[in-house]
Amino acid sequence: MKRLIFSAGLVALMTTDIQAANLAVITSPPTLLNILVFLFAGACLFICFQVLTLVKGGQLSRSWQMLLIAFSLLAISQLVNLLNTFEILNIPNFVVPVLMVLTVGLFLYGIYETKRVLS
16 A cells, blocks of 8 residues: 555656657757767766876875866766756756856866975
8 A cells, every 4th residue: 555655646746748858959069069078078087087096095186086076077067968958857057057167166176286286
């Protein structure tokens, strides 16, 4: 009985309009650039993680952690932007710029930490 009530409640909460994704926007130049930035951010995230495992708690590990988090936020912001462009996810217009500002701030902090350690 509990399972039936839980399932009915879950179905009632998940009722929304279902529409097809807008895949026609893939060929537009801004969307292609967003896909390219997303792929490069994923590659940089992978490389940054490998470098972070190599430094293993050294003096440069904090700066590489900041760069790893920054690339993660860049990938997340591009993914959210693409999901919004394909009309899979509706988000407010300010979410992606806020994530980009956080990304730039973390890049700046990571570079500052590197400069501080190396000087």
